[in-house]
Amino acid sequence: MAKGTRLPGQGRPRKSTKEKAEAGNPGHRPLEVLDIPEALGAVDLEGVDMPPVKEYMKSAQRNGEKFLAEDIYKEVWIWLKKLGCETIVSPQMIEHYAMAQARYIQCQEAISQFGFLSKHPTTGSPMQSPYVAMATTFEKQATLAWNLIFQVVKENCTKDFSGENPNDEMERLLRSRS
Numbered sequence: 001m002a003k004g005t006r007l008p009g010q011g012r013p014r015k016s017t018k019e020k021a022e023a024g025n026p027g028h029r030p031l032e033v034l035d036i037p038e039a040l041g042a043v044d045l046e047g048v049d050m051p052p053v054k055e056y057m058k059s060a061q062r063n064g065e066k067f068l069a070e071d072i073y074k075e076v077w078i079w080l081k082k083l084g085c086e087t088i089v090s091p092q093m094i095e096h097y098a099m100a101q102a103r104y105i106q107c108q109e110a111i112s113q114f115g116f117l118s119k120h121p122t123t124g125s126p127m128q129s130p131y132v133a134m135a136t137t138f139e140k141q142a143t144l145a146w147n148l149i150f151q152v153v154k155e156n157c158t159k160d161f162s163g164e165n166p167n168d169e170m171e172r173l174l175r176s177r178s
Helices: 017-022 069-083 091-114 130-156 169-176
Strands: 117-119 126-128
Touching: 069 091, 069 130, 091 130, 126 130
Parallel strands: none
Antiparallel strands: 117 126
16 A cells, blocks of 8 residues: 555644643643733734735726725734734735635625526526535635634644634634524
């Protein structure tokens, strides 16, 4: 049987730096510690050196509506800045998440506007709207990108970071149904 490298996500998940510190650092390797301000809301963000948002994230959409990738990018970057992780998360990773999330929102708006069904081009019978499949694909991409960003934060923070983050909306919705 051929053996290769492990695929991402296989094996035991890594412990966060916080968990390692609480367990007394069982590996005895130096832990990289980032200090997160006690009150995340009290951080003064004036003079922040956010990297400029790329032009393709601001481009006009065909339907004339605003593309949300720029807003999502800024929201995630500000959240990372509050945690002190803006230098260790790649801007390309944030861009990828922002684009996928914005496209997912765009597909959801199209589903709301046009419905779940469309007419088959040759037979004329009802079929699933292509926006449904596209929304699923973009949602998967956004989730994967967010998990990568959050993993970096989790592995490098020693204080509790479970407060408000840009991706908590779904968790809030699911908890409110209980």
